[in-house]
């Protein structure tokens with residue numbers, strides 16, 4: 001029996017495996033699904049998720065940083081691992097020694113990585129990143145001739161693939177995505193005309209994967225779908241996904257209070273009648289009640305955001321965070337604190353130690369919150385992160 005903390009996240013690895021199988025069933029034979037497990041597999045835990053996917057037959061993974069890739073190798077992940085983000089020269093020897101593939105998005109890196117690989121007497125696996133409209137990293141059209149020359153002078157590089165990343169894949173209007181794809185095709189033609197052999201092309205993320213089967217090429221990259229979510233509500237239900245993510249907190253304090261009781265900082269909440277207030281051990285430091293800054297998607301959305309803000313100014317919190325207690329929605333009372341939150345239980349019968357279910361965004365959930373992993377409905381592993389303190393050697 002696992003000793004339960006006051007706040008924890010349950011992750012159902014069978015759901016992740018289910019999602020993997022569902023995505024695979026949408027791909028033509030020969031198309032590889034590269035599992036994107038960056039940012040700690042979107043908060044689920046990169047190592048257990050990658051291990052579960054490897055059991056399911058997944059052989060290609062992607063992360064943003066070299067340290068994320070090294071962590072997977074340390075935990076026995078055998079498959080191909082691609083680092084999507086830029087890397088630095090200090091990281092290359094270790095990455096190459098661990099058979100980690102690097103994304104190359106700058107010309108100088110070709111000769112530099114080639115030199116590191118030569119010294120190590122190994123071949124460096126690389127993917128080229130093309131800039132087709134995201135405006136982040138990659139080679140533009142003008143750089144391609146010089147890129148081809150540099151590649152030909154780099155015998156220790158093993159060009160595994162060429163890719164680009166979509167900017168508006170999740171939006172309804174597909175025009176921009178088509179333009180990005182046109183550029184991608186054009187750039188690849190230029191590379192090939194210059195004698196560069198490209199074994200693998202990839203452009204699709206989760207949205208592209210669902211919307212553009214004709215853009216799958218040899219490989220597609222997906223993270224969002226594996227985690228059981230759709231890139232936008234418009235995609236809902238297009239494939240059968242299971243959500244592996246459940247956040248639970250125990251009631252750690254209970255109090256019956258009279259009508260008129262103020263709750264929380266700035267007294268933003270006033271109890272309308274006698275009620276029971278419960279405290280749970282979660283707050284904004286854990287990522288609760290924190291949301292990314294949203295840009296309104298259209299006029300109606302803008303109006304909604306304005307109304308919400310005006311209401312808040314007059315002390316009405318619209319769209320207040322809710323938690324679930326025994327299947328019933330319960331309101332958060334007042335402002336969410338740094339690590340404690342009060343919920344208004346009304347007259348529901350409840351006891352200390354009972355569980356509530358919380359909405360908590362996967363990528364914002366603090367990595368310090370323990371993760372409990374389930375397989376076949378039972379908890380099989382627990383992850384608790386305690387940061388060690390290392391002295392810095394001053395020379």
Ligand SMILES: *Cc1c(COP(=O)(O)O)cnc(C)c1O
Pocket residue numbers: 036038084165204205206207221222223224225231
């Ligand atoms: C994050 C990321 C993906 C995965 O995107 P999803 O929409 O989560 O599937 C694919 N490619 C790159 C380059 C990424 O950074």
